[in-house]
Amino acid sequence: MAVENRRLGAAMFSPAIAYIVLLIGAPFALAVMYAFSDARIGSPGFHFVGIENFRSILQSPSFQAALRNSVVFTVCAQIIVIVCSTILSIALEKPFRGRRFVRFLILLPWVAPISLGAIGWKWILDSIYSVITWVLVWAHVFKPYSAPMWLGEPHLAMASVILVHCWRLIPFSTVIMLAGLTAIPKDIPEAAAIDGAGFWRTLFQINIPMMAPIISVAVLFGTIFTFTDMTVVYILTAGGPFDSTQTLPSLAFAMGIQGSDLAAGAATSLFLVPVLILIAYFMLRAAHRAEVA
Amino acid sequence: MAVVEARNLTKVFKQGELGAVNNVNLETREGEFLVLLGPSGSGKTTLLRMIAGLETPTSGEIRIGGDVVNQLTPRERGIAMVFQSYALYPHLSVYNNIAFPLKAQKVPKDQHKKKVEWAAGLLGIEKLLQRKPRELSGGERQRVALARAIVREPRVFLLDEPLSNLDAKLRASAREELEEFHDRIKTTTIYVTHDQVEAMALGDRVVVLHQGVVRQIGTPREVYDEPADTFVATFLGSPPMNLLEAEEMIVGFRPERFLPAGLIAPWAPLGEIAKTLQPENLLPVDLQSSGNRVPLRFRVQHSEFLGAERILYGILEGTRFRDKPVCARVSSSVLENYTADTTYDFAVPEHELQFFDAKTGKRIPPRPVSWQ
Numbered sequence: 001m002a003v004e005n006r007r008l009g010a011a012m013f014s015p016a017i018a019y020i021v022l023l024i025g026a027p028f029a030l031a032v033m034y035a036f037s038d039a040r041i042g043s044p045g046f047h048f049v050g051i052e053n054f055r056s057i058l059q060s061p062s063f064q065a066a067l068r069n070s071v072v073f074t075v076c077a078q079i080i081v082i083v084c085s086t087i088l089s090i091a092l093e094k095p096f097r098g099r100r101f102v103r104f105l106i107l108l109p110w111v112a113p114i115s116l117g118a119i120g121w122k123w124i125l126d127s128i129y130s131v132i133t134w135v136l137v138w139a140h141v142f143k144p145y146s147a148p149m150w151l152g153e154p155h156l157a158m159a160s161v162i163l164v165h166c167w168r169l170i171p172f173s174t175v176i177m178l179a180g181l182t183a184i185p186k187d188i189p190e191a192a193a194i195d196g197a198g199f200w201r202t203l204f205q206i207n208i209p210m211m212a213p214i215i216s217v218a219v220l221f222g223t224i225f226t227f228t229d230m231t232v233v234y235i236l237t238a239g240g241p242f243d244s245t246q247t248l249p250s251l252a253f254a255m256g257i258q259g260s261d262l263a264a265g266a267a268t269s270l271f272l273v274p275v276l277i278l279i280a281y282f283m284l285r286a287a288h289r290a291e292v293a
Numbered sequence: 294m295a296v297v298e299a300r301n302l303t304k305v306f307k308q309g310e311l312g313a314v315n316n317v318n319l320e321t322r323e324g325e326f327l328v329l330l331g332p333s334g335s336g337k338t339t340l341l342r343m344i345a346g347l348e349t350p351t352s353g354e355i356r357i358g359g360d361v362v363n364q365l366t367p368r369e370r371g372i373a374m375v376f377q378s379y380a381l382y383p384h385l386s387v388y389n390n391i392a393f394p395l396k397a398q399k400v401p402k403d404q405h406k407k408k409v410e411w412a413a414g415l416l417g418i419e420k421l422l423q424r425k426p427r428e429l430s431g432g433e434r435q436r437v438a439l440a441r442a443i444v445r446e447p448r449v450f451l452l453d454e455p456l457s458n459l460d461a462k463l464r465a466s467a468r469e470e471l472e473e474f475h476d477r478i479k480t481t482t483i484y485v486t487h488d489q490v491e492a493m494a495l496g497d498r499v500v501v502l503h504q505g506v507v508r509q510i511g512t513p514r515e516v517y518d519e520p521a522d523t524f525v526a527t528f529l530g531s532p533p534m535n536l537l538e539a540e541e542m543i544v545g546f547r548p549e550r551f552l553p554a555g556l557i558a559p560w561a562p563l564g565e566i567a568k569t570l571q572p573e574n575l576l577p578v579d580l581q582s583s584g585n586r587v588p589l590r591f592r593v594q595h596s597e598f599l600g601a602e603r604i605l606y607g608i609l610e611g612t613r614f615r616d617k618p619v620c621a622r623v624s625s626s627v628l629e630n631y632t633a634d635t636t637y638d639f640a641v642p643e644h645e646l647q648f649f650d651a652k653t654g655k656r657i658p659p660r661p662v663s664w665q
Contacts, residue, residue, distance in 0.1 A: 190367075195394035196397035197397040198397075201397055
């Protein structure tokens with residue numbers, strides 16, 4: 001019986017192990033190997049070159065720009081996402097007519113495949129067919145010939161990428177925050193009301209501090225999603241104009257796959273590892289705190 | 294300090310359904326400890342929440358200190374409330390929990406420390422000020438909640454079952470402390486409980502609620518000895534009052550007044566009783582003197598030993614009330630062993646009988662009963 005159980009356990013477990021080893025472990029090991037080599041697409045063999053790749057990458061302006069962009073995108077998107085999803089979760093907590101429908105609508109962006117969503121946004125922000133431009137022209141904010149090129153000017157392109165990241169993450173974050181908000185016992189805000197606290201004091205001194213563990217879970221998840229994402233950048237701007245929206249993942253893809261310099265691409269993507277390990281550590285700690293609270 | 298009044302207060306949660314609170318009228322006295330007592334679902338907490346301003350009345354009026362407060366928010370009513378769960382702010386230290394109402398009510402900052410220390414001192418929790426609520430025991434949390442309530446010196450105290458989360462032993466001592474506390478601060482207090490012992494021990498007056506309706510308002514003695522109807526009669530007292538239904542009325546008597554016939558010596562002088570009984574089973578004078586007693590044959594079916602007393606369950610034999618279930622509460626110092634399926638001679642002093650209208654259940658004046 002015990003032996004049979006152990007076998008069954010191993011059998012049930014093996015798909016998960018196979019998945020991790022084949023789809024995460026092997027590529028990761030390969031990336032580490034390539035990062036210390038001079039591997040290129042098309043050349044059969046490769047030699048180990050030590051930390052040469054890292055040295056040259058660190059000196060390249062496009063890598064520095066990509067690192068900066070990754071950080072800017074992630075931080076900006078997270079700030080906007082947290083503010084919006086906090087507001088949304090508070091608005092959606094109290095029952096009102098049609099609340100379920102609104103919740104459904106808000107969750108939609110999360111359900112749609114990211115690539116389809118990004119393609120949709122590409123049209124919305126297109127230089128010729130943009131509906132946003134059309135509306136702004138119609139409202140006489142811009143003249144038809146001087147309308148902004150949402151994806152064609154460096155700052156607007158960055159803002160557009162951040163916007164799409166926010167659009168993508170707000171639903172997810174809102175759902176997490178709603179869970180956190182409903183977990184606060186009802187009598188605590190009531191006690192605050194009786195103690196004389198108004199809406200803002202209750203929000204900032206009671207509700208938000210009590211939601212802190214769950215907010216940090218939402219932030220860390222969001223950070224990982226934004227920091228490692230290349231779909232949005234790749235589809236919207238492909239890193240352009242002039243590398244102004246290039247992020248670490250999209251740069252790694254551009255160098256390693258499109259530029260066929262596997263070694264440089266691998267080294268670039270390896271830079272994500274320490275950051276992500278740090279985030280994962282904090283995420284587990286925050287999740288633990290949320291459980292305890 | 295202030296008087297709280299409720300006038301025709303009604304709360305209906307779902308239209309078309311019976312209200313949680315129906316047409317309640319009551320008025321506290323200055324500095325009074327008023328207890329709202331009722332079973333769960335009787336509307337006592339809803340009533341309290343309406344007074345606090347956490348629930349909007351469907352109709353009726355609430356007055357605090359003479360002013361109608363229906364339209365005021367909780368913060369404008371000058372009340373403090375202690376919740377059943379205490380509702381301490383888990384992320385704030387005890388000090389900041391107690392200081393929170395001061396901050397919220399914009400009390401000048403330099404007074405905070407003094408006031409928090411005063412409130413903490415009143416409740417003996419000065420040593421806990423730096424702790425977080427999760428590091429406190431149930432009793433300590435309850436004191437922090439009280440300190441938080443008292444710190445801004447409210448006009449009215451509202452307490453929602455503050456002792457129900459404590460274990461039985463702690464509850465007794467907390468009850469005593471609460472009583473002392475009220476004696477010291479003398480603030481009008483409204484206290485919700487489903488526990489009759491708490492209600493009797495703490496209340497200056499008790500409001501008995503049932504299905505959102507006030508059944509009786511009176512001192513603990515009044516609601517116990519002169520229950521307004523059969524609900525109050527059976528809700529108070531444990532075990533409840535024995536009720537014997539006849540066609541025209543209901544006769545009731547308390548189990549502790551339904552005693553072995555030998556114990557009730559109606560015409561014997563006090564000295565003689567003292568000879569036959571141990572000092573601790575001396576019965577109150579009014580049980581021994583004056584008036585007749587009603588002898589009843591009591592067939593014991595089973596008994597519960599509760600330490601200080603025994604509860605005997607059984608049925609009556611003979612009389613027109615034969616086979617009616619009744620119970621008796623006999624002090625353990627009565628040495629007689631009551632065995633099951635044996636019939637004993639019991640009696641009730643006649644003046645202990647309570648009378649209720651058979652149709653309405655309302656109390657009616659004493660009248661002759663034909664027992665046969």
